[in-house]
Amino acid sequence: MEWLVAVPQFLAGGLAIGAVYGLIGAGFSLIYNTSRVINFAQGQFVVYGGLSAVSLVANGIHPLLALPIAVLACIVLGGALQAVLATARRGSDELTFILVTIGIAIAWQGLAHQIWGSGYHTFSLYPEGAAFVLGASVSYGTMVTLGVTLLVCLVLWLFLYRTLVGKAMRACANDPRVALTVGIRPRTMVLGAYLASASLGGLAGVLVTPSLMMSAEFGVLLGIKGFTAAVVGGLANPFGAIVGGILLGLFEGLCVGLISSDLQDAYAFIALLAVLLLRPQGLFARKLPAGVR
């Protein structure tokens, strides 16, 4: 029964990465809500965020300054992505957008490979040490990550529910045509969603790299796990995605601890298939997004 004592520790192991999945998932949700596109390149923002920070720090820039610069770089990438997608012909179907974002994801991953190689990189950010919480040792890095994620949730909530522009973005998700009639420009809202998603991804990258290292190879996998987080929480809701991500992280941590760490990436995949089979609308949505049978 001694494994039972270790459970809190297993769970704690998945907290930080779970928050990261959640931030990626929130990014998926924002883009999907405003433009009905699933951005397969979402995971790349995380990689570029983390590795840019590594390079900046390696070049002598203070980590706390490197963070916002790295996130800014991701925002630029996000804008570039949206600009490319905007060139798509009218009436392009879903398959087209999926393939374009996949192509861009692969190209960016290849580029990251060129720049940073395939190895693991990290930089120092968090103070050393851990605290003992509920039977588990939780590193300061994890606590900072969770704290920042919570802060992000708050900011996102304030934006979407307390500012007019945020409300306009939600309105656009409901009905872009009607949004035009009150003076909202859906194109601008979509761009905003891409910039926001990119910053969430970049932030996730800079938060997780100091704890768990980053490699150019991780992009696609992180994207899939972030998507799983969004599916668990319900695609329509960025906050649901963040909760979904943390749940996914906990689940992964538990499985890695109790079963094996060799199949680490398999657990998320199984979780995805299970959710799609049992409750495709996720935990927090009442029904599936429009267009599903």
Added chain:
Amino acid sequence: MLEVRGLRVRYDAVLAVEALDLRVDRGEIVVLIGANGAGKSSVLNAIAGLVRPAAGAVVLDGTELTARHPADRVRDGLALVIEGRGVFADLSVRENLELGAYGKPALRGAHVRAREIDRVMSLFPRLGQRMDQAAGSLSGGEQQMLVIGRALMSNPRLLLLDEPSLGLAPRVVEEIASALRHLARDAGVAILVAEQNAVLGLDLAQRGYVLHNGRLALEGPCGALRDDRDLARLYLGGV
């Protein structure tokens, strides 16, 4: 205030509107009536910019609107209420109203918004009880009031309404009609209403245009149109 000249609207191979001229003056209510598919929605959508006309000009208070992005036309003083209401279903009543002011940056300030919301509530008291409810849960009549109120939040000079009486009980329709009359008379708003319900439309407006198969079939003061026997024939196919 509003002048439309030679409007032609096409959807692929189908000609929806052809050679339409109409005008609406300040403080006037004008009705555009016609059966289903006569082209009424196409006219309003073309004026609001949701669809680009194949030919013709739309002029609002001297400004040629044809090249203006639909979102910018709100700033020019135009507001459209689409057919089928068009509430933002997941947003609250209050949020819907607030967004009505989005198109006019000058009116976005919190104080101004609050004042305008009060104005709308005095016009449609029923909304006051539902301010924090999701708009999608409102009844048809309440949703209609909401979208009209939302359109008013931008202080429009020209208000376009596409079939506002659709699916509403007569009492509710009368409430809305009286609100519109008040707007035109006291605030000088020019109002163009597309209506399938001919009697209601002619009752509400001062002047009317009758559309049939995309073309102007009749026009004139509503009193004269009301007595016109051709009207019934146009609607029910002459049986």
Added chain:
Amino acid sequence: MSALAQTAAGRQAVPIAILAALAIVPLLTRDDYLLGVWTFILLNIIVVVGLDVLLGYAGQLSLGHGAFVAIGAYASALLTTKLGWSGWAAIPVGMMVAALVAALIAVPTLRLRGYYLAMATLGFPILFDAIIRGGSNWSGGSSGVTAIPRLALGGVVLRDPTAYYYLVLAFLAVVLLLVWNLMESRLGLRLRAIHADEAAAMARGIHVVRTKIGVFTLSAAIAALGGSLYVHNVQFVAAGTFGLNYSLMLVVMLVAGGMGRIWGGVVGVIVLGWLPELLRDAATWQPVIFGVLLALIMLFSPSGLAGLVRRRSSFGPRSNNHVSDAPRHRTASGPLLRVSGLRKRFGGVTAVSDLTFDVAAGEIRSIIGPNGAGKSTALALVSGALPADAGSVQLAGEEFAGRPAHERARAGLGRTFQHARLIPTLTVFENIVLGASMLGGSRRDSEGRATCVLESLGLGAVAQRFPDEINHFERRLTEVGSALAARPALVLLDEPAAGLSAAEIELLANVLREERDRGTAIVLVDHIMALVMPLSDRILVLDSGAQIADGDPSSVTADARVRSAYLGQGAAHA
């Protein structure tokens, strides 16, 4: 040229030409190395042809197809090296395992939107990779499996590159001919329909989910075949051999060559298949090049190279085969269609409340009402496109409430849509054949039935044109034809007269009258009185979701409530 394409022999022209061209390659080069590359290209063609069925025809995105290739490769590798099996026995096992895994992934995802399948298939190679690396004691991990035995034919081990090339070519011939003929058959029409418009496909009685799962498993099995043939030649496989980059390269080759044409994939593989060889020194740039290529092609030329060549249909009108003209026989005591208590709400708004009416065989029934009355919603509820909140829909006494649209279509309930939903990638004749194929039978039966309908609608001249090349009326007639070709007992028409001129409305009315005289029941929703009034036997009038009148045309127009609903209060005496 078209006529040739439509004969049974002419239909094989394309695959035979491809095979013939590939067969002379070893004669043009003696270089073993080049022959090896060409063999690899042949293998990729096998895999891409299978992928084309899934992606190009059915429009379903498998981003991790390399994993199925890997399954075949590992099945062959492990069964022969660890268990001493013959390669020939290992190959079908690999194909079956791949098919099984594909079904496991497909079932939860294919009911949902396309991006779910895309994500799930993207994850699968990563998962497979993890399993291989993790189970290194049996799988060889990252170092892989070596010394995989070659295949032997009649006691002779196939070592000679030329011999192996021809062996793979033989397998390719089987796959190519099989797939080509499947795609040129009515199944191909169904797949294109699913790709273009799933709702329209369901209205044509196609069981969309089952079909998608079927092609997914077929596609996976073909991929596994490629993998097996690969390892028996190269004699080595490791975890990274058929990874994500390979999977995406397959997609790029297919997209560049042109999806949905079979030969497009072949061209794509031949043209781009050399790229990895040419880029061997700059292998790390491969993903960048492929990724950019994919994005550019999808943005600016999604139909690839094959898109430059117009597709020639293998379906054409044939002389009449005396197929039965009568609608499907539905015996019932009582009305053919009985609707009662049908109800539907959207949020706070009641679209249809308590709808109750019936339709007899050989009757034309119209549903009219002012805008927003719920007419289209009512039609969608009866056809099953929209689930009702309450109420019953009985066709010849059989209850259909709660049952999906394709089941109702198969039971004899046909429908058309408000904006003619033709399949844009099928010709006019193919669209009608698609409708006819719901009844099963042979290809000749379907073509014969479709020819009858084509000619009775006067569409003979445009039979081989695509929907974007014909006018609005012809499109409308084609859609009606597609519904009628299934010989429905009852057909639902949603605003068929929209956008038609007076003369065209008259022609349409004649078509519908003829259909009625054959015994088909017709339910027509429209607001163009020039069509409704002269044509209908009985008219149902809706207003705000409720029915306010039901009777023959003259009584309905005289009805005070009807005049009131259309023209407004007080118009009763207008």
